[in-house]
Amino acid sequence: DGGITQSPKYLFRKEGQNVTLSCEQNLNHDAMYWYRQDPGQGLRLIYYSQIVNDFQKGDIAEGYSVSREKKESFPLTVTSAQKNPTAFYLCASSMTGGGGEAFFGQGTRLTVV
Amino acid sequence: AQSVSQHNHHVILSEAASLELGCNYSYGGTVNLFWYVQYPGQHLQLLLKYFSGDPLVKGIKGFEAEFIKSKFSFNLRKPSVQWSDTAEYFCASSTSGTYKYIFGTGTRLKVLA
Numbered sequence: 001d002g003g004i005t006q007s008p009k010y011l012f013r014k015e016g017q018n019v020t021l022s023c024e025q026n027l028n029h030d031a032m033y034w035y036r037q038d039p040g041q042g043l044r045l046i047y048y049s050q051i052v053n054d055f056q057k058g059d060i061a062e063g064y065s066v067s068r069e070k071k072e073s074f075p076l077t078v079t080s081a082q083k084n085p086t087a088f089y090l091c092a093s094s095m096t097g098g099g100g101e102a103f104f105g106q107g108t109r110l111t112v113v
Numbered sequence: 114a115q116s117v118s119q120h121n122h123h124v125i126l127s128e129a130a131s132l133e134l135g136c137n138y139s140y141g142g143t144v145n146l147f148w149y150v151q152y153p154g155q156h157l158q159l160l161l162k163y164f165s166g167d168p169l170v171k172g173i174k175g176f177e178a179e180f181i182k183s184k185f186s187f188n189l190r191k192p193s194v195q196w197s198d199t200a201e202y203f204c205a206s207s208t209s210g211t212y213k214y215i216f217g218t219g220t221r222l223k224v225l226a
Contacts, residue, residue: 043216099209
């Protein structure tokens with residue numbers, strides 16, 4: 001089945017540690033995105049990538065980093081610089097930039113303990 | 114800047130009641146509009162989308178939405194809700210080539226059996 005796979009589903013991190021969230025897609029989409037979902041705030045864009053080896057900051061990129069070495073993969077690292085990392089993180093992909101629908105993964109719930 | 118507003122944060126309805134969720138967008142140019150649904154524990158799924166043409170768009174599960182350009186609105190409707198429609202609903206907009214999907218803050222719908 002084609003789709004987007006995020007792992008792990010739940011992640012616990014100690015304060016001060018970096019953690020990497022995985023996102024893989026087999027939809028052959030060029031564009032990939034990371035969103036953060038907090039109650040009452042909807043989805044906010046962290047980073048997006050239009051093509052391999054290229055990515056752009058979204059609205060709330062501070063404290064996060066990404067890479068796009070392969071078309072299928074767009075991992076997100078939550079660094080210790082992120083002041084409030086506990087959230088639900090969603091990865092998405094689309095065929096083109098904004099001209100079609102975005103497809104979403106199941107999400108990763110990150111909790112800082 | 115592009116933005117999306119959803120005015121109903123929580124909606125409670127009885128089964129068979131009619132549903133209308135408000136969505137307003139702000140952008141002076143051509144936009145693409147979407148409604149996504151997030152059932153408890155599941156990923157975001159596309160309900161319907163509008164790119165151009167007939168402003169009344171029909172989606173899955175009996176949902177429809179009407180694009181009213183003069184009001185910058187894209188309200189979601191369903192004539193008769195079911196208990197299984199309990200979910201969170203997100204309105205989103207994009208513009209072709211921008212690689213940005215802008216989401217509203219979401220509306221939590223609870224349908225009482």
